[in-house]
Amino acid sequence: MTLVAPDPTRTVPLPLREQADVRDRWLTQRLLDLLPTLMDRAGIDLWLVIGREYNEDPVLPTLLPATWLSARRRTILALHRSDDGVTAAAVSRYPVGQFVPAWSPDEDAGVPAEESQWAVVRRIVEQADPRRIGVDVSAEFALADGLSHTEHELLGAALGPYADRLTSAEELAIGWLETRLPEEIAVLHGLNRLAHEVIAEAFSPAVVTVGASTALDVAWWIRQRFADLGVDGWFQPTVGLQRAGVPLVEERGTTLPAVPYDAVIEPGDLLHCDVGLSSLGLNTDTQRNAYVLRPGETEAPAGLRAAMAAGNRMQDVTTAAMVPGRTGNEVLAAARATAAAAGLDGDVYSHPVGYHGHAAGPAIGMWDAQTGVPGAGDRPLHLDTVYALELCVRTPVPEWGGQTVRMALEQGISLTAAGVEYLDGRQTELILIPGA
The missing domain is CATH 3.40.350.10 (Creatinase/prolidase N-terminal domain)
Known part of the structure; x- marks a missing residue:
């Protein structure tokens, strides 16, 4: 199990008995202070x-x-x-x-x-x-x-x-349910760090054997890794592939990758994962992306790097719209308007995360509700809350013959009086997996 050490970017093992002491102390503090x-x-x-x-x-x-x-x-x-x-x-x-x-x-x-x-x-x-x-x-x-x-x-x-x-x-x-103590937010930095570390290990030659491993193999490795570390996954991890020559498909009103989950990972593939862990009564929700280098490559194609940068810009316009007092629907509308003006083609479907993975609080869009979410989207944002900043952009990649790539990102953030803070930072560069 995990708890944040004095350095909130580090995670250290914590016995179950000590976890119980921490959680009970939090409960007392929450009853008194919140x-x-x-x-x-x-x-x-x-x-x-x-x-x-x-x-x-x-x-x-x-x-x-x-x-x-x-x-x-x-x-x-x-x-x-x-x-x-x-x-x-x-x-x-x-x-x-x-x-x-x-x-x-x-x-x-x-x-x-x-x-x-x-x-x-x-x-x-x-x-x-x-x-x-x-x-x-x-x-x-x-x-x-x-x-x-x-x-x-x-x-x-x-x-x-x-x-x-x-x-x-x-x-x-x-x-x-949605309000977090400062100490809980500090611990969520560590839990997100742990998720990032597991993803980095999953998207490495230690796990991926190019030409043999499938995306499904990697997903099951992540779930087993969580279990071995003593943390729970609150949903089955997913790993997906996008590949030059296999365009996105329209499904249920959105665009999704068409490469099967059991396809073997090959050089030139773009990998994406969606994982969430649970520990100390709190949850994370994270999506990251990796690229499998082709022979002779030392970095991802410029078009894929541009797609990652576009995803980061979409994050920026969304967090800029996250003003306390605004409703989730107002944040969604403001973010989408700014994104459209900047020429970004994307969707926002962010949500609170805390005691639950899809937690209590205002919905900031859903993948199938980009004009607003009745009810849940009408709730205002409050300080001392935590969200999974979840969104995607669609960008043509010249190196793939102009084929559109869907770059999906999800990252834990906190909203406090200091503003929006990424929990253990965000992904700004593709993770690179050697092709051989």
């Missing part, structure tokens, strides 16, 4: 996060101790905003880390545990007398829609007249 402001912003006085074992609200694992790998039976967390901060109580059969235990079912002789549990929730609500009780229901964001139908009905029945105060906690849930 949650009061987020509750005030959302106008929520009491937040109820409820889930049952194997049917957890997506928010629930981000509030549980690191040693809790899932909910236990029915787990109910009550977070009450008061003048003193946030009181975090657990209505649970078992103690829940730093949450104040609010229920001792063994003391309720003769009363079914489930009924007693809901009665405690009712007492908490009566004592807090909140104006607005937030629950995780949302029509737009799956990550904020974790309260199951059954739990919603049982909660409403238990609250009686207080059920009229229930409201969607969408704003609060998304804010909690």
Whole structure:
């Protein structure tokens, strides 16, 4: 597993027990430093996060101790905003880390545990007398829609007249999931560094045997490498090829490479990967590109290098548009307008990344929604958030007879008061793989 050393560009092994200590420390800090402001912003006085074992609200694992790998039976967390901060109580059969235990079912002789549990929730609500009780229901964001139908009905029945105060906690849930501590951002520098190191190794003679290895071989090597390093991949890595003489194809409204994944890698090929790793409860999402040198070549053709430079320009116009307070759709429109004026042919489909790979927060386009994303794209950008800057450009390559190449890039970035920062830097030059 990985954690950032004093130098945030380095990753070092970290035992699981120490990982748990770090994650629990982060949780305490987040409850103290972030949650009061987020509750005030959302106008929520009491937040109820409820889930049952194997049917957890997506928010629930981000509030549980690191040693809790899932909910236990029915787990109910009550977070009450008061003048003193946030009181975090657990209505649970078992103690829940730093949450104040609010229920001792063994003391309720003769009363079914489930009924007693809901009665405690009712007492908490009566004592807090909140104006607005937030629950995780949302029509737009799956990550904020974790309260199951059954739990919603049982909660409403238990609250009686207080059920009229229930409201969607969408704003609060998304804010909690998307907002990062400075230390979490520092760790994400290290995790992105690890992803970059694995990609560099994958796109090298240590892994690629030109004329024998396939793109699929390389993808599976990346996944195995993550496992050997003790980190998880949150999706199956992909590696694709573009090749002179094999033009892009139109598929599902976009242009995609036509070389099969099981094709053998040959000199002159352009390789692309898409990988994401998970560690310490955080995720990365990265795409990088490599070129297989032909005999006698010492660098990639100028047309491919120009395509990489165009991709970097597309990154620049997108990050320049990422102004806090703008919605994802406004960022998308501004970036595409600037790109068009600069003669760039490309698409933007960036997204938040954090507790989840495709994480909570504003969508900045989708590959099949370049005029805006209803709902998710209408959410504004906030400071102290992290994104996967994902996009592509399409550029003709003279050395390939004018054939168009799709240069796709994806890189972790943070958005803070200091502006946009690339997490462990971005790719500006193609990785070169010797052809023999």
